[in-house]
Amino acid sequence: MNELILMAHVLSGVACVVTTVWVFVDVLNASPSNQARIRRMSCAVAVFMWLAFVIAGYWYVFDYPADKAVILKGPWPFAHRFFMETKEHLVILLLLLTTFLPIAATNNLAANKDARRVVLWVAGLIILLGLTAEGDGGIIAMGVKVGLLAR
Amino acid sequence: MNTEPAGLSKYTVSFGVALALASVVNGLLVIAKEKSPAVQAAMQKLTGSHWVTHVVIVLAVFALFGWLFARANGGQGIKMTANHLIRAIVAGVAAGGLIIV
Numbered sequence: 001m002n003e004l005i006l007m008a009h010v011l012s013g014v015a016c017v018v019t020t021v022w023v024f025v026d027v028l029n030a031s032p033s034n035q036a037r038i039r040r041m042s043c044a045v046a047v048f049m050w051l052a053f054v055i056a057g058y059w060y061v062f063d064y065p066a067d068k069a070v071i072l073k074g075p076w077p078f079a080h081r082f083f084m085e086t087k088e089h090l091v092i093l094l095l096l097l098t099t100f101l102p103i104a105a106t107n108n109l110a111a112n113k114d115a116r117r118v119v120l121w122v123a124g125l126i127i128l129l130g131l132t133a134e135g136d137g138g139i140i141a142m143g144v145k146v147g148l149l150a151r
Numbered sequence: 152m153n154t155e156p157a158g159l160s161k162y163t164v165s166f167g168v169a170l171a172l173a174s175v176v177n178g179l180l181v182i183a184k185e186k187s188p189a190v191q192a193a194m195q196k197l198t199g200s201h202w203v204t205h206v207v208i209v210l211a212v213f214a215l216f217g218w219l220f221a222r223a224n225g226g227q228g229i230k231m232t233a234n235h236l237i238r239a240i241v242a243g244v245a246a247g248g249l250i251i252v
Contacts, residue, residue: 061200088202089251092177092209093244099213100170104163114233115159118167121237125244 005059010137012052016098017130019045023101024123027116030109042105042119045126049098053091060088070147071140079143087136094129097122159236161228165220166213167236168229171243173213178250180205 019041026038064084071080101122107115159167184191184201194204221228231239 057203057206061203086252089177089181089205090248092206093174093247095206096170096173096177096209096213097244100166103166104159107160107163112159115163117233118159118163118237118240121241125241129244129248 002059002063005055005063006141009052009055009059010134012048012055013130013134013137016045016048016052017127017134019048020098020101020123020126020130023105024120024127027109027119027123030116032110035108035110038109038119039102039105042102046098046102049095053095056091067140067144071143074143074147074150076139076143076146079140083136083139083143087133087140090129090136091133094126094133097126097129101126159231159233161221162217164231164236165223165228166217167240168220168231169213169215169217171239172216173209174243174247175250176212176247177205177209178247180208181251 023038023041023045026034026041030038068080068084071077071084101119104115104119104122107118109116109119184194184205191201194201197204198207223229
């Protein structure tokens, strides 16, 4: 069950990043014909991120303490001390940005260059932080793996 | 002739500034928890997890200040150019991120 929870978290996170790339490209080519799709996809970004966040939050509070003990006793204690400590607070920024994205996308993006620039910057930050969070997650998972292998 | 409308909706500006503010609050809470075991213990006591309390505080700051900023200026919301809003968001997220790292 724990593995399913973790995979659902990773899947939602990847879907969030991929959907944000979609929004970014669509906004670069914003027109009246794709404006409704940009708004729908911006909402999808927020939904995917909230899913990833809630799933991860449940896992972090109830299941992670066992993995944390394995990591700290293993050869990669930095996987918790640096990468998890960073990730658990960095994803809050990601949650804020993804929640803001649909709000910014309510502007008339086809006609308003200022609004397009705001959405592009926010989407760019989401992609950057999203990829960072995915990398952090990979290192944390590897920290557990090398901790178990060292037993 | 440029016929593009200028300006952003009041909710874009209000929640954009609230996002920058909440990002910095997020970083400051990390410092407060690390420097003061009493703060961490109090946050732990509130919800059973200091991290859950942390998330609730940051989201509350975002929602509350976004709403308050939108009600400023007699309900017209705070005014800001797109350039200033982008700078505020990037600076807030960068500052919040750097504090965490």
